[in-house]
Amino acid sequence: MRLPRHIERSSRTLTSVWCAIVAWIVVASILCGSTAAWAQSDPLPSWNEGVAKRAIIEFVTAVTRDGSPDFVAAPERVATFDNDGTLWIEQPIYVQFAFALDRVKALAPLHPEWKDKQPFKAVLEGDMATIAAAGEHGAAEIVAATHAGVSPEEFRQTVKDWLATAKHPRYNRRYDELVYQPMLEVLAYMRANGFKTFIASGGGIEFIRVFAEERYGIPPEQVVGSSIVTKFERRDGRPTLFRLPQVNFVDDGPGKPVGIEQHIGRRPIAAFGNSDGDLETLQWTTMAGGRRLGVVIHHTDAEREYAYDRQSKVGHLDEALEAAALDRWTLVDMKRDWKTIFASRQ
């Protein structure tokens, strides 16, 4: 059939228009599709492209891909994460220390003698220099006064109540909002690849358990940390646990691999830390033979967070910074590697 010319032309035009539309749809959907696929395939969207991000992804791929020479069976995929300075903020003072200082103030009315007794006097007067000068002994007294004398349940409730109201002095945000978004992505990514993620912290195990499940997706039984002695007692016939003012275990430095072994019973194949307190754990993890991942978070971003290492008392990073180069651990430069620092609260 031959159409009149004007109709034929308009038909051809129509066909072209349709073709163009269809072509656009096809191209657009390919583009969209691949963008979507790309977005889906990027497990660490808050990380800038670079050595650190690549090292994490390559490691996870290598130990999980079927047929990989570095394949590790799922039950052996244990990853440990330090908490302070690795998963959440630790400056200007450790969060748990801020809790202890606030607790001294809250408990002061019950202890009138603290007005004249160090280190409590210094805490009540906000005299940080004197608190620091009181050293380990002073810290132990503060911990005893604020962490013991209650059941674990009561202690956890106190921490929970405190976290709900206390604010970080610089950001004026709840402390548990100051967790690192890029690290939440690492936790989720590793779990999605069959890893079990554990906290291995020098901080108090019962303190961390209060927020670890909600904020990190890490249940209480996967938290390894320092502890004070707990005792079983019958009180008015009721069986109770009671926290004593006595150190039970220090899960820091050479104690950390011991705590991990005791608690997990498997040597990690990946360890994340940010200070010299993680040195032995990083060595023990990565020097076992086989493909391993050691990661050191280096706080380099004074503008968005804090910049500190060798000179800092909190999160002191010196030996582990040297070792990172020697032992080929992945050094994360927060300023360079992280697009975002803190997670927005869901």
Add this chain to the structure above:
Amino acid sequence: MRLPRHIERSSRTLTSVWCAIVAWIVVASILCGSTAAWAQSDPLPSWNEGVAKRAIIEFVTAVTRDGSPDFVAAPERVATFDNDGTLWIEQPIYVQFAFALDRVKALAPLHPEWKDKQPFKAVLEGDMATIAAAGEHGAAEIVAATHAGVSPEEFRQTVKDWLATAKHPRYNRRYDELVYQPMLEVLAYMRANGFKTFIASGGGIEFIRVFAEERYGIPPEQVVGSSIVTKFERRDGRPTLFRLPQVNFVDDGPGKPVGIEQHIGRRPIAAFGNSDGDLETLQWTTMAGGRRLGVVIHHTDAEREYAYDRQSKVGHLDEALEAAALDRWTLVDMKRDWKTIFASRQ
């Protein structure tokens, strides 16, 4: 339409036959269906019907059914199981003690002095009375000689090798074949209902970890037990853990709730035990308010296994037997309640 009578009759007959067949199929499929459903719905096939089986199923149903007044959220569904005498055999001597005695014999060529030194002399001569008379001090010496001086990895390998060859004197079967089939069903049933299952044992944590994952489906990090001190060391530059001949923690009696709290960070809602070493754990678990389950396995079957309680040194059950009645714990009578005792090895 009216059919001729003979056709009408045969048609009616045919209809009846068809009806009968259809009816049979319907009835049969209802019967088969319900049998299948029943078989599927019995999560504890090795348990005889009775109070004990019913108590376990009713508890699990009550805490897991949506809308139940006793509903417990999945993360809080923590169940602890004693090991010796609760999940596997503990007579005539604790399996770990049998391991220690065998290790003394295996190590004797390296220790010629043991021929004249107690309690080793008694072990080498099979003189059980003298070993028993050596008491706690003697036991500590045996543990030190057989459990320390190696890394956790080396120790686990030694246990693994021993388990592969050692045989129970009465059954002439591997010890890890003498796990209780009805308890494996309880473990699987509870896990299928969102419980996390933990071992809480007076036995050595590293010893149990060797077989708990394969035999019970309980991974190393869900084993709570007694331990000796472990130390971090650098040996020829290699970071290592090293087991010292020194008790770290005794996870028995009043120590068991402490170990559970330390390790799990949650109070169990169900606890299974079989001896006075589980008394405090059963009390602490069941006296917390809310629907709770306490179970005491009573060894009553001398024919298929062993019958013992108040008079036995191994698995001594006296106070917890009294308390079971007072505190309404579920008493399992092995002879009456268990169809099968041991699990066949897959």
